[in-house]
Amino acid sequence: MSTPDREATQSGMSTVVVISPRGDAALLAGLYAGNEADFEALFQRYYRPIHDLLERLVGDEADDLAQEVFWRLYTRPPRADVGLKAWLYRVATRLGYNALRARRRQKRHYEMWASSYPNCEEGRILDPEATTEQRAECDLVRAALARLKRREATLLVLRYSGLRYIEIAQVMGLSPNSVGTLLARAERAFAVLYAEMKTAEGGRG
Amino acid sequence: MRCVKESVWRAYLDGELSPEVQALLKSHLAACPHCTETLERFQETAQWVEAHWQTLAPQDQPSMKEAWGALHKRLAQQSTLGGMIMKYTRGAWRPMCIGALALILLVGLFGYAPSRALARQFLAVFRVKQFVAIQVNSSPEQLEAVGQQMESLFGSKPEALAEAPIVPAANPEEARDLAGFNVRLPAYLPGGSHLQFSVKGRTVYAFRLREETLRTVLTMANMDPNLIPAGWGEAHLTVELPAMVHITNGTVDILQIYDPKANYPEGIDPQILGQAGLRILGLAPHEAKRIAERIDWLSTMVLPVPANIASFQEIPIAGEQGILLTPRDLSEDQRRMLLWQKDGVVYLVSSNTSVENLVQVAESMF
Secondary structure, eight states, rough: OOOHHHHHHTTTTTTOOOSSSSSSHHHHHHTTTTHHHHHHHHHHHHHHHHHHHHHHGGGGGGGHHHHHHHHHHHSSOOOOOSHHHHHHHHHHHHHHHHHHHHHHHOOOOOHHHTOOOOOGTTOOSSSSSHHHHHHHHHHHHHHHHHEEEEEEEEHHHHHHOOOOHHHHHHHHHHOOGGHHHHHHHHHHHHHHHHHHHHHHHHHHO | OOOOOOHHHHHHHOOOOOHHHHHHHHHHHHHOOHHHHHHHHHHHHHHHHHHHTTTOEEEEEEEHHHHHHHHHHHHHHTTHHHHHHHHOOSSSSSOOOOOOHHHHHHHHSOOOOHHHHHHHHHOOOSSSSSEEEEEOOOHHHHHHHHHHHHHHHHSOOOEEEEEEEEESSHHHHHHHHHOOOOOOOOOOOOOOSSSSSEOOOEEEEEEEEHHHHHHHHHHTTTTTHHHHHHHOEEEEEEEEOOEEEEEEEEEEEEEEEEEEOOOOOOOHHHHHHHHEEEEEEEEHHHHHHHHHHOOOOOTTEEHHHHTTEEEEEEEEEEEOOOOOOOOSSOOSOEEEEEEEETEEEEEEEEEESEEEHHHHHHHHHO
């Protein structure tokens, strides 16, 4: 299991990202053959971006969900001819959005819903008033995402996680040509929902 | 140049169009206030979304070390559960019987290993009247994971209530006397006429099957655990193999199993366990239900065939339906296998020879 690469990564210099010269397809084939080092190489390559995406969506639940993504990769890997990156992002956005929606269902009232994200306030701003403001902002964004249609939310999450249109198309099973159109629509819908919630919040406050 | 569809500007903004089109649109902008305004509108919205997305940015990087440690621990727990089932089926393309019940039956059926290659391809049985092959899209690793999960559920190893040794026989007559049934010989056999015989007498394995375990199996299959009646308790399950005879000339292996059977626990619909097995193996819920309803689980040996590992076809042998399994990559360890049953005896012929030869060997036994 132990490789020099991994030890370098684990010895505290956690910013080191091991870039294997081997492509995803080769590593996936290695995973199929039971080579755990190849699995670890894939983990090193994709854990951080996947975790980042999930943390934005669900905050401190991200650790569990990111682990679930890679657990699924290990136990039920995609077929060899499936783009691995697209598969990982598909699983991650699906899990993340489901969790986001589940929270929304659990907390019917917005105020309660907002307070369920303690991680939003974690040492963000020193000024205590700004902290509250920041947290409210963060909660509002998530609440608006949760109210978007799944496809629209997924599109926004993928685009703002830095994926190219061709990659977004692969993840979502769309034509690359339609991504721009759908993205513009999703952004508009998001802005409208956000504004509605902001107004509702102002009305209550 | 005429104005383009509005939404094209969104892709332009992200630089997602071909360089030629990007250049063309750029020159159009200089001359078109309308499109410039559209682009600015898109840009403003995109920047607004970006700014809000940034409020969600994590403060700290996750610890890769901790994350890998946690994941690795979970993986290790999984693999130390051992490979009681899979160890026996770790062949080129592990044929497995399905249904929670059938999965454990598999464990007991490898006591007889006349040749390594054949042992790997050996199959579990109820009282087999027919074979059905079902294509599953699970990878070998997925199947292995299923096997490990099952093993962890059933916990203890099967107990051998009776286990006869494997004894060589000098000729077909001696084999018949030892086995107690009429051994069939092929009239046609590629690879030479020097035959070796061995016989294994009555072998019985027992398993303990618990109510909680079956409920967990159903839960794993995303089915309602309450399909197992409350208070069902537990049952002892036995698998009995009255006698087996192995014949080989080094090129072709023939196994004949006389009337293999397993008792089935009362009070549980075999269709439910069959359906659970199919779902655990990766079939979609409606597919699993449809197929489970059509199978007589008490007389049908179901072979899940992973699509990327082997293919199967139905071939009639001596008036019965046989199944030919062909591994994707043929090798000494990964051989074609033909199996069928006739008059209560299960036959299994395995070789690297051609399909035609294999079928001819099978037909020449009757």
